[in-house]
Amino acid sequence: MKILGIESSCDETAASVIEGKNNSVKVLSNIVSSQIDIHKKYGGVIPEIAAREHVLEILPVINKALFDAGIEKKNISKELSAISIANGPGLVSSLMVGIETAKTLSYIYDIPITAVNHIEGHIYANFINAKKIEFPAIVLTVSGGHTMLVLMKGFNNFERLGETRDDAAGEAFDKAAQLMDIGYPGGPIISKLAERARGDKNITLPRPMINSNDFAFSFSGLKTALLYKLQKDKLALNDKDFKNIIPEYCLEFQQAIIDVLIKKTIKASEKYNAKSVLLAGGVSANKELRLQLEKNIKEKLVATTFHKPELAYTTDNAAMIASAGYFKARDNVYIDWKNLKVNPNLAL
Ligand code: KG4
Ligand code: ZN
Numbered sequence: 001m002k003i004l005g006i007e008s009s010c011d012e013t014a015a016s017v018i019e020g021k022n023n024s025v026k027v028l029s030n031i032v033s034s035q036i037d038i039h040k041k042y043g044g045v046i047p048e049i050a051a052r053e054h055v056l057e058i059l060p061v062i063n064k065a066l067f068d069a070g071i072e073k074k075n076i077s078k079e080l081s082a083i084s085i086a087n088g089p090g091l092v093s094s095l096m097v098g099i100e101t102a103k104t105l106s107y108i109y110d111i112p113i114t115a116v117n118h119i120e121g122h123i124y125a126n127f128i129n130a131k132k133i134e135f136p137a138i139v140l141t142v143s144g145g146h147t148m149l150v151l152m153k154g155f156n157n158f159e160r161l162g163e164t165r166d167d168a169a170g171e172a173f174d175k176a177a178q179l180m181d182i183g184y185p186g187g188p189i190i191s192k193l194a195e196r197a198r199g200d201k202n203i204t205l206p207r208p209m210i211n212s213n214d215f216a217f218s219f220s221g222l223k224t225a226l227l228y229k230l231q232k233d234k235l236a237l238n239d240k241d242f243k244n245i246i247p248e249y250c251l252e253f254q255q256a257i258i259d260v261l262i263k264k265t266i267k268a269s270e271k272y273n274a275k276s277v278l279l280a281g282g283v284s285a286n287k288e289l290r291l292q293l294e295k296n297i298k299e300k301l302v303a304t305t306f307h308k309p310e311l312a313y314t315t316d317n318a319a320m321i322a323s324a325g326y327f328k329a330r331d332n333v334y335i336d337w338k339n340l341k342v343n344p345n346l347a348l
Pocket of ligand 1: 142171
């Protein structure tokens with residue numbers, strides 16, 4: 001079963017063709033046109049600009065994805081079983097571009113549509129080239145817009161256990177990078193600078209809600225704690241010393257987030273007797289999070305296997321949307337193009 005996935009929730013225009021078989025998915029093509037270079041001068045995504053870029057990029061990106069997958073225009077109806085589109089959550093004007101394109105293609109080529117929640121897409125990135133993933137699974141989804149623990153009882157069967165009350169983990173990385181004036185998006189930059197740190201400066205930041213009796217998160221206080229410490233150091237240190245201390249802050253900030261995420265993921269896995277733990281979302285690209293979560297699971301959850309998406313499928317892409325679409329299409333879960341609507345606040 002071949003599926004065309006389309007993704008335009010935020011600032012990546014993406015299209016991909018995947019082939020699903022049994023409980024795993026193979027990627028035939030994966031095209032992502034990122035707008036990071038356009039938005040980075042503003043320190044975040046400007047919705048109006050993002051939507052206009054999507055309009056320019058979406059057809060070339062889809063054409064390239066079909067070409068790379070070896071699908072000729074005249075064979076589109078015959079080869080594709082479904083078009084999978086993310087209809088939320090995300091920026092309303094960005095989502096609309098993908099949705100209207102999917103509707104048009106569905107109508108012209110007479111191909112059914114599966115509508116996919118963007119977060120669900122991140123989760124199904126784990127099923128690309130997957131080894132056997134057993135249920136129940138605990139999924140830690142960490143991205144720029146969401147931080148959530150999910151109980152996955154089976155395919156298309158999700159229960160939200162807890163989420164962030166304020167900033168998402170990725171958003172916290174992005175805002176912290178802005179405070180330190182080191183660039184956008186913050187996650188990859190902070191993680192790179194943290195590698196240079198020596199960890200000998202005795203900087204400590206809080207681990208918000210680490211011992212709370214639930215699966216909720218909060219990261220905005222962590223960012224404020226960082227701001228106060230930076231302000232103090234800026235007054236106390238000369239420019240060179242202040243610059244040199246930034247990697248140390250990056251190390252501690254990253255570790256504070258990782259500690260909270262790992263503690264709650266382990267707790268949820270124990271409570272629900274998880275057979276697998278999955279990591280999902282843009283922050284799942286974080287090298288230390290991948291390593292430390294795996295290590296903790298090996299040490300603390302003997303009968304649980306750990307799964308993480310390949311790096312190419314961590315930040316926004318359409319292969320993950322096509323992957324989620326495959327698991328819906330094989331259960332015959334389609335939506336008539338006339339009823340397909342954008343929902344910027346779509347819940348999992
Ligand atoms: O999933 P994604 O591409 O978009 C949303 O659905 O939000 O996630 C983007 C987020 C950004 O906040 C970015 O800073 C973060 O993922 N991110 C990382 C890393 N790479 C991307 N955070 C920490 N470490 C990374 N290596
Ligand atoms: Zn995302």
